[in-house]
Amino acid sequence: MSSAYLLVSHGSRDPRPDIAMQQLARLFSERLPHHEHLVGTATLELNSQPLHQQIEHFAQKAQIYGCDRLKIVPLFLLPGVHVMTDIPGEVTIAQQTLRQEMIIDVRPHLGTHPGMVDLLNQSLVNLNTDALILLAHGSRRPGSQTPIETIAHRLGAVTAYWSVAPSLESRVKEIIATGKGQIAILPYFLFAGGITDAIAQAVEELKLQFPEVSLQLMPPLGASAELANLIWELTN
Numbered sequence: 695m696s697s698a699y700l701l702v703s704h705g706s707r708d709p710r711p712d713i714a715m716q717q718l719a720r721l722f723s724e725r726l727p728h729h730e731h732l733v734g735t736a737t738l739e740l741n742s743q744p745l746h747q748q749i750e751h752f753a754q755k756a757q758i759y760g761c762d763r764l765k766i767v768p769l770f771l772l773p774g775v776h777v778m779t780d781i782p783g784e785v786t787i788a789q790q791t792l793r794q795e796m797i798i799d800v801r802p803h804l805g806t807h808p809g810m811v812d813l814l815n816q817s818l819v820n821l822n823t824d825a826l827i828l829l830a831h832g833s834r835r836p837g838s839q840t841p842i843e844t845i846a847h848r849l850g851a852v853t854a855y856w857s858v859a860p861s862l863e864s865r866v867k868e869i870i871a872t873g874k875g876q877i878a879i880l881p882y883f884l885f886a887g888g889i890t891d892a893i894a895q896a897v898e899e900l901k902l903q904f905p906e907v908s909l910q911l912m913p914p915l916g917a918s919a920e921l922a923n924l925i926w927e928l929t930n
Contacts, residue, residue, distance in 0.1 A: 697763040697799075698732040698756035699929060700749065702781060704770070705737030706887050712737075714885040714917045715769075721922035732759050738776055738784070745784035746791070753788070753796045763797045765929050771805040771882060772841060774833055804884075805841060807924045811848045814880065816920065817912055818849070824874035826851035827865050829893065830882040832858035842882065851880065856889060866900055866909070876908045883914040890914050 701722065703715055715735045723733040732755070736748040743751075753764050766785065770777050782800065789798050804810070818826070828846040832839070832855025839853070846853045854865040862879065869877055879897060883890055897911045915921060 696759075696761045697730055697765050697929075698734070698752070698759065698761040699726070699730075700734045700736055700752050700764060700766045701925065702736050702738060702745065702766055702768050703884070704776065705740035707740060708887045711885040711887050717917035718769075718922055718925075721917060721919050722925050725922060725926040730761075732756055732761060738780055745781065746787035749785065749788035749798070750791050753792050753798070757796060761796075763799060765799045765801055767801045767925055767928055768803040769884060769925070770803045771810075771884065772830070772833070772838060773803060773805070774835065774838060777803045801928045804925065804928065807928055809924050809927070811845055813915065813920055813924065814845070814849060814882075817880065818878070821878055821910070821912075822876060823878040823910065824876040825869045825872075825878070827854050827862065827869070827877065827879045828852070828882055829854045829856065829862055829879055831856050831889065834858060845882070849880075854879075856893065862893070862896060863900060866904065866907075870904060870907055875906065876910075878910045878912060880912045881914045885916060886914055 701715065701719055703711065719733045719735050723731060734752045736745060738745050741748065756764055768777050768781050785798055785800055826849060828842065828849060828851040830842045842853050852865055854860055854862045866877060881890055881893055894911060897909055901909050
């Protein structure tokens with residue numbers, strides 16, 4: 695049985711995430727067996743076609759290459775509405791069109807891989823800091839923060855959120871109040887984009903507000919061989 699692979703991300707008007715997705719797809723394809731080499735990317739939003747049509751067109755291409763199974767990997771860090779509702783709904787529509795000519799296998803979303811914590815830890819090696827803030831987007835959905843809190847606990851970090859409380863500024867103030875002066879901020883985002891630009895600007899403003907404190911902003915995860923390896927493991 696030969697498989698094709700479709701990496702599904704959110705989508706962005708900023709070109710950087712799409713460039714990173716293409717890089718990640720190339721890195722991922724290097725891990726495939728020789729008889730499996732077809733890897734594509736798709737986005738849930740901000741695409742000229744809805745996701746189910748993207749899936750259908752890629753599946754038809756995969757059939758030409760002799761594939762009878764399509765493995766879809768949602769490149770989302772948290773189990774929000776996109777992972778739990780939107781993607782399964784789009785897959786159902788696509789499967790009805792394709793019927794039994796192609797088996798669609800939706801794999802667990804990226805954030806479920808236990809190796810994510812190790813990947814985050816790699817960026818902290820040799821980091822000289824008194825405190826670590828794990829900064830995620832945040833959601834008002836009940837229970838949505840639990841995975842972030844779990845990861846933060848394993849990293850020895852406190853959490854902050856971009857869209858809900860506690861905010862980055864409030865966390866920085868709390869840490870400063872304890873007498874710690876070297877703070878690292880780790881964004882829990884896949885790729886650079888508009889939000890990470892806004893975070894960088896917010897950190898610069900905090901540096902002006904607290905000149906006696908060292909604030910170090912780490913980069914988002916980005917496309918890497920290590921991340922591609924986690925995706926490969928999710929497909930098996």
